[in-house]
Amino acid sequence: MKLLTGNDLASGAVTWWTGDGWSLHVEDAADVGEHGEAILTAEEGARRVNAPYLIEAVATPDGPRPAHIKDRIRALGPTVRLDLTLKPADPDAGSWVI
């Protein structure tokens, strides 16, 4: 599957295209299939996202898992400061990245 991701303009936070908007949570990300470039162009043009790009991901029962470690770290947060990630209460959150 393919996901569209970028950063929120005001906060810089990592965001994921959900099909009708943007979410901070990769679990909400939609498979953009062959429409990625078109959505990217439209969203960037509308200035609703910063530095958008398309990535490969794998569908899992828990939601999409980005193929590359860099995007998994973007999705979670720094593996060395789990308290600063999106899942601060989950001590095993880092294993999802690795």
Added chain:
Amino acid sequence: MYKYDQYDQAIVDARVAEFSDQVRRRLAGDITEDQFKPLRLMNGLYLQLHAYMLRVAIPYGTLDSKQMRMLAHIARTYDRDYGHFTTRQNIQYNWIKLEDAPAILADLAKVEMHAIQTSGNCIRNISSDQYAGAAADEVADPRPWAELLRQWSTFHPEFSYLPRKFKIAVIASDEDRAAMKLHDIGIQLVKRDGKLGAAFYVGGGMGRTPMVAPLIKDFVPIEDYLSYSEACLRVYNRYGRRDNIYKARIKILIHELGADEYARQVEEEFAHVKTLGIDPPAAELERIAAFFAPPAFEVGLADTVDRNDPDFAVWLDQNVKAHKQPGYAIVNISLKPVGGIPGDASSAQIDVMADLAEKYSFDELRVTHAQNIVLPHVAKRDLYAVWQALNEADLAAPNLDLISDIIACPGLDYCSLANARSIPVAQKIAQRFADLDRQRTLGELKLKISGCINACGHHHAGHIGILGVDRKGTENYQLLLGGSGAEDTSLGKITGPGFDEDGIVDAVERVTDKYLALREGEERFLDTYRRVGFDPFKEAIYG
């Protein structure tokens, strides 16, 4: 310390106002990211993995307690309660909101700080010796000369769009504590026949193509210091490559031209530049130098220190260095607790260091390229009180220059350029060697980790260096041996195939075990490596 004059303050305030308007227009959608990106980078604002990152300049790594407290205030108010001190003696904040950037820059301007020229193809923040003004072996205080370069290079119209970024270091001792020869220009102040001058080493650097800077001129009279610097830059600006980002640094130009030919061209240019009258008059030099006059040291202080507390005694031996003034010492505050993140400090810790500087170090602090903090002028009678306060704040790790005093870039945990994580590797190595006696048995061992070829973690200059690479989507770590950023500058050599995260920790341990087996007398790791060569270590690593 230097204090802004009306011109310094005016240009920084004007830049804050200008950037505030640019941010407003970007948030309003009046300008695109393509238009905005170069503007934010000129103000140190990057977009990294998780958020905007702001890099704040700390000129030649020197700051006072008021400035340090402002850094803590920014961490507490606008970020997530911590900052990261970098290998260029700066500080970075990892979680900045674009809408907060103007307020942060305004706060910085209140304490004579900014984020200008911490990005882009310009002359970056000047770096220097963290012991400047305190070291017994310096021929002069290098900070006035670093400050002169700061003023000269700030908004220099000719050098705002160089072929590539440009880094300058100024030192004044034979012992190099600033990795001077690994800068685009490394300047060592020297004396000849009692007269002050400067040796210029040009064309060093790490990154993709590491090079040690050759000596271009062994003695530039100090009255020609600025003109000669300008000439060095002009030749580079004219002939440095702009067609290929990987060949655009001055080191490539000098490598291709040859050091002798580059020096000849600089001499030719210098003859012209000298007629332009850019070297400041003596009165201006004296004005700048006066800001760096030695503090009012007490005389007659005792040079002895009570070593009854064994933990204090270890810290004293490891982290406290000799000061040129009798009765005083240089205190190194390690930001490398075992298991911690190299260079990170919480806002509370930053405040503690500011308080200690104000109370015990004539209001001065230094940031080191090894990502530690220095209190440069502490009376020996106060060392125990300083240690107790540091200990309480988890800032008393007694590991300066030991294997756990690791330089590590932010790596893939934060940096959008990185290929692999650096910090977890640093943490695992520090934990493997957590036993302090074991570390002290190994002695001076500088381990440096970069998460990509850009070498922000100085892996080329590590006695043991580690480079993280992306190997088919998986983190992989190459091992290098034999580098040094000191006066005996050398570049590390890659040992062979890389390792995974746990494998690289094991490989480091095999290297240190081999060193202990081969060591003669008081040899440091680097001495043993240079004596026996690469092969015994390679054999130990790969079997």
